[in-house]
Amino acid sequence: MITLSPRSSDMQSGFEVSFPSDIDIVMFRTFKAPRALVWEMWTKPEHVRQWWGPHGFHNDTCEMDVRPGGRFRLGMAAPDGTPCPCEGIFVEVVAPERLVYEGRPHVHPCGSGLPPESRVTITFKEEGEGTRLTLHARLLSPELKAAAIEQGFAVGWADAFERLETLMSEQPPGFEIVTSHRYAASPEALFARFADPQHLKQWWGPDGFTNTIPVFEFREGGEFRIIMHGPDGRDHDNHKRFVEIVENQRIVLDHLQPTHQFRMTVEYVSDGDHTDMIWRMDFAPSEQEELLKTFIPQANEQNFLRLETYLKTGKI
Numbered sequence: 001m002i003t004l005s006p007r008s009s010d011m012q013s014g015f016e017v018s019f020p021s022d023i024d025i026v027m028f029r030t031f032k033a034p035r036a037l038v039w040e041m042w043t044k045p046e047h048v049r050q051w052w053g054p055h056g057f058h059n060d061t062c063e064m065d066v067r068p069g070g071r072f073r074l075g076m077a078a079p080d081g082t083p084c085p086c087e088g089i090f091v092e093v094v095a096p097e098r099l100v101y102e103g104r105p106h107v108h109p110c111g112s113g114l115p116p117e118s119r120v121t122i123t124f125k126e127e128g129e130g131t132r133l134t135l136h137a138r139l140l141s142p143e144l145k146a147a148a149i150e151q152g153f154a155v156g157w158a159d160a161f162e163r164l165e166t167l168m169s170e171q172p173p174g175f176e177i178v179t180s181h182r183y184a185a186s187p188e189a190l191f192a193r194f195a196d197p198q199h200l201k202q203w204w205g206p207d208g209f210t211n212t213i214p215v216f217e218f219r220e221g222g223e224f225r226i227i228m229h230g231p232d233g234r235d236h237d238n239h240k241r242f243v244e245i246v247e248n249q250r251i252v253l254d255h256l257q258p259t260h261q262f263r264m265t266v267e268y269v270s271d272g273d274h275t276d277m278i279w280r281m282d283f284a285p286s287e288q289e290e291l292l293k294t295f296i297p298q299a300n301e302q303n304f305l306r307l308e309t310y311l312k313t314g315k316i
Contacts, residue, residue, distance in 0.1 A: 015158045022142040027135045027154060029161045033168045035124050036254070036261040036284040038131040039096035041168060042122070045072075051167045052076065054152070054159035057084065066093055072101070091119070095239070095256040098123050103137075117144065133161075172285045177296050180278040181304035185311055187248045187268035187275050193307065194251060194266065201226070203310040206302040220245055224253060260286055277304070 016028040031038055041047045049062035053076050061075035067090060074086040092100035099122045118139045125132040135157060139145040183190060193199045195218055201211040208231030215225035224240040237258065244252035251266040265280040279300055286292065309315075 015161055017154045017158075019145075023139045023145050025137045025139070025145065025148065025154060027137075027157050027161075028132065029165075030127055030130050030132045031161075031165055031168065032130050033165075034129070034174070034284070035096050035126050035131045036263070037168060037171065037174070038124055038133060038164075040261060040284055041164060042099065042124075043095075047167065048072075049074065051163040052086070052160055053084075053163075054156040055163065066090060066099075068093055088120075096124055096254065096261065118148075172289075174282060174284050175286075175289055175293070177281045177283070177293060178278065179297050179300040179304075180276055181301070181308070182271075182274050182276050183308060183311065184274055187270050189311065190268050190275055190277055190307075191248045191251075193311070199310075202315070203306040204228070204303065205306075206299040207231075207306070218242065218245065260284070260288070260292065277307075 014029055018026045020026060041051070043064065043066045045062040045064045048064065049059040052059055052062070052074055056079035057076055059074045059076050061073070063074075064070070064072040066072075070090045070093075072086075072088050072090070076084045076086050078084055086103070088101040088103045090099065090101045092098060101120050103118050103120060118137045120138075121134075121136045123134045123136075125134070137148075137153070139148060193203065197213040197216040197218075200216075201213050204211050204226065205228050210229045212227045212229070213225070214227065215223050217223050220242055222242045224242060226238050226240070228236040228238060230236060239256045239258075240253045241256060242251070242253050243263070244250065249268055253264050255262050255264060260283060262281045262283040265278075265282075267276075267278040267280070269276040269278060281296065283289070283292065
């Protein structure tokens with residue numbers, strides 16, 4: 001059996017652990033990284049395999065199907081080569097706020113099972129420029145909780161969080177794309193064309209796209225789902241969440257999926273009889289940065305011109 005011992009550095013790292021009941025273990029750490037990046041590091045197997053597990057452990061394989069009902073499997077091994085596989089099933093996935101999974105233990109030389117049979121809820125909360133992560137493990141019995149503590153469950157996660165922090169510090173910085181367009185319209189008129197989904201679906205997207213908006217909760221924290229129907233017949237199902245809404249001035253939303261994660265800020269700046277609409281898109285690090293910097297401004301300009309046509313004629 002492999003048992004992990006606590007270290008004084010755990011407290012210095014900002015790692016906290018509590019035991020609110022006889023079956024619960026709750027751990028906290030605030031990471032010096034934006035939430036989009038922390039979420040990506042938890043949901044992309046190429047990243048997870050690099051940080052999952054205590055110091056000295058490594059993962060030969062990592063498979064993840066990040067959706068409700070999807071499985072994850074890690075071929076983790078101890079420093080001496082002892083296999084310590086981890087497996088679980090995702091129960092809930094709310095990007096970039098919450099992951100819930102059920103751990104499925106294997107009986108192996110590491111002990112009775114890693115991870116222990118439990119339901120684990122991980123929440124990601126913005127805190128200044130960082131992210132407060134909470135990991136809440138609910139064990140099936142007090143006996144399983146005691147065994148998990150004895151085997152170093154919390155200590156192992158403290159190590160993993162430390163490895164995650166180090167890995168994120170080595171990632172390339174994110175990037176920003178800013179585009180704008182001047183309209184012969186008031187901020188109120190432009191804001192209204194976004195705030196009403198019956199208007200928004202008429203002009204959103206590059207040339208040739210049409211839209212269906214099944215969810216549009218125009219409030220802070222509200223969901224926004226828009227299915228963009230491309231001219232090639234393909235559908236692009238976009239999930240977003242409103243972060244901030246200041247009437248006639250600013251709309252901030254997080255683009256959650258698919259593919260690239262970014263925060264978009266739409267600003268309406270009045271200048272006499274005209275208004276500058278400014279789109280700021282803050283992306284998490286991406287290997288496709290150069291491609292996005294080429295494609296996004298062109299697509300946005302087409303979008304701006306569609307809105308201009310819609311303002312003048314009421315149709316595209």
